[in-house]
Amino acid sequence: MSNSPTPSLVKNGKEDFHHVEGLTSPNSHINVGDDYANNVNAKIRNPLLGISKPDLLAQVTAFCKEHDLEDKTSVFRKGSLLAQHPESFEDIEELDEEDKITIREEKTHKWRLPWALYYTVAICSLGSAIQGWDNTGANGANLSFPKEFGIENNTWLVGFVNAAPGISGLMSTWVADPMNNWVGRRGVIFITGLFVIFPVLGQAFTHNWWSLLICRLLMGFGMGIKTTTIPIMTSEIVPAAIRGGLVMSFQLFVAFGILVGFCSNLVFYRIGPLAWRFQLAAAFAPAVPIVILIWFCPESPRWLLKKHRYKDSFRSFCRLRNSEVIAARDLYYAHCQFVEEEEAFKGTTLAQRAKEIFTIPRIRRANLGGAIVMVAQQFSGINIMSFYSSTIFKEAGSNTLETLLASFGFGLVNFIFAFPAIWTIDTFGRRNLLLFTFPNMAWCLVAAGCCFLIPAENSARLPLIAFFVYLFTALYSPGIGPVPNVYASECFPLSHREIGVAFSIFINNTLSSILGLTFPSILSGMGPTGAFGFYAGLNMVAFVIIFFFLPETKQRTLEELDYIFGVPTRRHAAYQTRTWLPWFIKRYILFQSNARLEPLYHLEGLSGGTTVEVMAIH
Template identity: 30%
Template structure:
């Protein structure tokens, strides 16, 4: 059944509890997205308070990514040890505290410090949210539910852009950017409360030998005749493997999955998405828009991001992961070419400026149906159970590291060689990304996590010679 049909017949096909878990777990993405988006508008006003150079703007933006690398590095291991639910709650608390810390920062150094602290929560959230969804969702809707994480990221970005617009004026004598950063405490509180209603995942419970608890959770997630079979299959996989660590990622049969996960992590960032999400208002002011007009234009980017991610949810379990990745990277390459060209033409504040803005919209749209959601979905699917959290942590740390490099260097690069050449460099990388995806990335649609692991062991699902016909395989 295609994704549209599955979602329309949700109550008949699957327990509503499946969707409730996915919705709460995806709130991790809301925190993730809010923190990405809020700094873009806040920078316009932080700069007025602390007189930032282009380099210091990069430091403020990318300092969160240092924390995110730390959170991603420990989040996977902690979720393997203590469970997905506990790590989710801890991340929400850290994010809540960090929001207050940033808003009350008396100096630039304190602002950077609290950005790092909040980044720890963002990094952990980027791992544990997809894990919770992947390990509770039925195979036939795992893709669509997995995309809820990315949908919530885009909603978080849009919420941040809206917050930036609403709190741009100073209120009660408090500078607007402080209100922008403080508002992040609200979604953090919602996630912390929502965690109360989350169960631990059946796969983690089986891994820890808590079979009765796993059966109880599955009884609320699956039809009765599926429970014993699924537990038996999870145990079969779990009992053949000891709990693994980083060294296990280098085993020959796991290495192809490591290459795919790390490769997609680098591609997602070096394709340039955060040059738009972080710096859209800055880019728009350079084109000739005023501060408020730039924030309105950024809102439009946020809407495109949300709408196209919703479209991707309807496509991922219908057309597959690989086609979305290939179409998306090709479209991004073309749009970055157009965007770069716009900066070589005169009159950016006129029609060329709006063409440039339109290319930004389309670029974000292509990202939203491909690299944005598919990366996080695939790294929750392709790794073996016994190292899934650790492996996802490695991919996520790589992603945040690449994000840090882009966030720190983009504005200085623009200052050195100009916007046009900078965007063309990113476009060239999208071309390389297309080649990597075509030759290395497998299809995982309509396959259980255990089947994907079996195929990985047989070296048929992940790697350079991945079977291109796998989208036709079903459970």
């Protein structure tokens, strides 16, 4: 393993990667001069760059022999040559025409992928529908269960019951790392599915607020682990070119769950005082097919790689890719990066990995990025809409039916406008979506808050409030809605992916719990106008933080992102002020059409070792 051709990731006594000048791999004959943990030159480097063809084929032969893949040696030779020169595959003589047709289609028909991949993404993402459905079930239940349990005047206790899943999910996210290590991605999704079947159903049979609280805490325990694992699973199985569009299916199904939850609220509201029991318990439905159908999905090939189950990993990649050559390319490329990570982190414990997400620069920057998008999502105020839209519309003067119908409209808009992100998140980019939507979300909240100042007897009051809430939601759904789970699941290296995503989800659940717990009191103390204005201000704070500190990750492989997050944060921030802002002013304020934006990142090694400009942070 020490002969791997990847850059050195040697870890020093301070638990940091250090740069070794002139380090040369014995088999690769390349000088490893760019330390990806401190990528000051902002270069994204192909780890196979510079290896001679005979040396590369010899390494692949040894790799296949070591991992019992000798019958696939010719396939892996093709795959390794393709990984070394992906843009020059037409000139690789080992590839036949059938291979080249399949490779061309990765660009010309990038959505044409095996059914097993779409099936796996759909089954995994279905688990997130429970989260959205429960939010809206609680939304409708807020109109009745506080009265039944005699706590309608205790806004803190009502908030505590609503926020219970997020509170228990705070700690359960940390269990995701050892559970994934022991039973794999599929096993975790199955186990957590049980937690969102029985406790969810149990809510319908509670007779006091504390038994309802216990059920919601148990449900949240499973949801915290599930929310951590599902984006990891989907990010590890999909190709880089459409990773954002498929991983964001997590958020799409959350939006679907929200919509179905509002439909459920409308269906059951006529039952009367018992309606809340059905509204809360109905959310168990999506979990039933998950616990059965998940076993027909392929396991994450990168998790299998991490467990040194290379044959199983290759079989999994073959089910998820259009040809064996492409599967071999992706496996060998991931292997090159993995062996160095493993060498650097061999024998690390859970506690050490938890410490390393703060101490190792490359991982710390990924941790910062994951934290930023999770905090920004909660700053947007969307969870307040999910939990309390019925309360908000009731404050606007609507009756129960009008309140539920207005909330249903919120869920419908949230679902419909999630679809554009499937295409824009991998073309427009994660960062650009956020920078465009946050300022617009802020003024929508201000406008909605101001509409509460319209006299209650004015018939335009409720429609105007609903309009600006819906417009806010339409901007949220393709922006900060899908981005956080996509971003957090892709930014960490394989060695720290579970613990890194767990920390990101921990932050998200912490803020969600705090906001869910405090919003009834904020609404009571500040009034709707003040509460909406408060969240509008938080939206603008999120905008500024994203502008300076959040790197773009679109269309990069999970392995290439090591170099993206190797760029120092201060260099990224300096680029925005010294390069991007002057360009923006020249291009869009002074209308200088010849203004040229110098890209931040450069890619080496895709075309015979040349340097190719690949992206500028907009």
